[in-house]
Amino acid sequence: MNIDLENMSLKELRDLQKAVGRQIDGFEAKKKEKAMAAAQQAAEEHGFSLKDLLGGGKSVKSTVAPKYTNPEDASSTWTGRGRQPLWVKGHLDAGGNLDDLLIK
Structure with a gap:
């Protein structure tokens, strides 16, 4: 696919830039979804949920001894x-x- 960037107006170039950005974001989101699904499937094959393996979203705070x-x-x-x-x-x-x- 060849796009003649030289003969495009500034508005056309900016519109193209926005469209490319949206496509990139969508591509990354799809890849992330596929990776998450594969990780979930791998966890389930071992009898766990992905949440179990990642700590269930709970943060563990460590306490610091007084000095x-x-x-x-x-x-x-x-x-x-x-x-x-x-x-x-x-x-x-x-x-x-x-x-x-x-x-x-």
Whole structure:
């Protein structure tokens, strides 16, 4: 198939570009559907659903052990990730060091 791109107007070229984009997206979607069907069939041949093998969509959150503790209240801890608690900021503002708060 030969398309004479040189003699097409800008509008025709843009319309062609959109049409090609839609075809590419449709092609990729069909390939993905075929791959998903093949994966589902392979899983079923082994007695599983694809959802079983992929974890059922549940995300498992891991917990991080606390690394720092408030010297004035041992029940207040911080992992060292995310925003610093006020007691950590207060300690640092007072000239303290994070190492002072390490859980031993």
